[in-house]
Amino acid sequence: MSSVLRPAIPGQEPAIADRQPITADVYRPISSHLAITPPVSVVIPAMNEAENLPYVFKTLPDWIHEVVLVDGNSTDDTVGVARDLWPGVKVVEQRGKGKGDALITGFEACTGDIIVMVDADGSADGNEIVSYVSALVSGADFAKGSRFANGGGTDDMTPIRKLGNWALCTVVNKKFGARYTDLCYGYNAFWRHCLDKIDLDCTGFEIETLINIRVVKAGLKVQEIPSHEYLRIHGASNLRAVRDGLRVLRVILKERSNRRALRSRSHSRILSASRGEVS
Secondary structure: OOOOOOEOOOOOOOOOOOOOOOOOOEEEOOOEEEEEOOEEEEEEOOOOOOOOOOOHHHHHOOOEEEEEEEEOOOOOOOOHHHHOOOOOOOOOOOOOOHHHHHHHHHHOOOOOEEEOOOOOOOOHHHHHHHHHHHHHHHOOOOEEOOOOOOOEEEEOOHHHHHHHHHHHHHHHHHHHOOOOOOOOOOOEEEEHHHHHHOOOOOOOOHHHHHHHHHHHHHHEEEEEOEEOOOOOOOOOOOOHHHHHHHHHHHOOOOOHHHHHHHHHHHHHHHHHOOOOOOO
């Protein structure tokens, strides 16, 4: 079935592209004017975020298909709070460590056609999810949140982190032909089939940068979504600007090196073919 976002006509049900009979399982009303057909999964990696989850779940739209909470061995009541707030929440226990490992675990548990990544610290506004989904059903493969696109913003970046993010973003744009305005931001959404084209193999905060680079390398269509990042509400972040900035840089250099190696092998095959050699 086609995955579409269609306007609803007053007094009529939302239209479906393939004209199949409309049932509650076919579309999900977003508002009185919009409805979608693809099921949306929201992945929330969390470790000891019981105090923040009420703020996170409060903004999640009720039309999403499922919430997948990846619990990183919390010692507080993170899981219990999540189940009280969203009775149908799918809780997955993280076996490894790191945000990247948690997200990969959550992606594997998703059943929706669209996957949305949301942090558990209260910094993301779930009301923005409709903008991400709208971009995807309108033709994008990957909807990338940006705090620096027109309409975006952040309450939680020091000048040194802004400078670092800008520098790393500039490098990625130059080396991989991207046009990003933001690089190290974890509020993103994509079609689940994109996972078949972007192998994810890192465990830390650099997972977001790795995803951003590999969607470009895979030739996927990217659309940036203006997003506002709020301050963490409770607790302290595990992010360390210098340590994690270096990890991001290593990912960029590694991906650049891999790209050169692939280009070299491709060039060698072309030369061999021109000489009539069999590789």
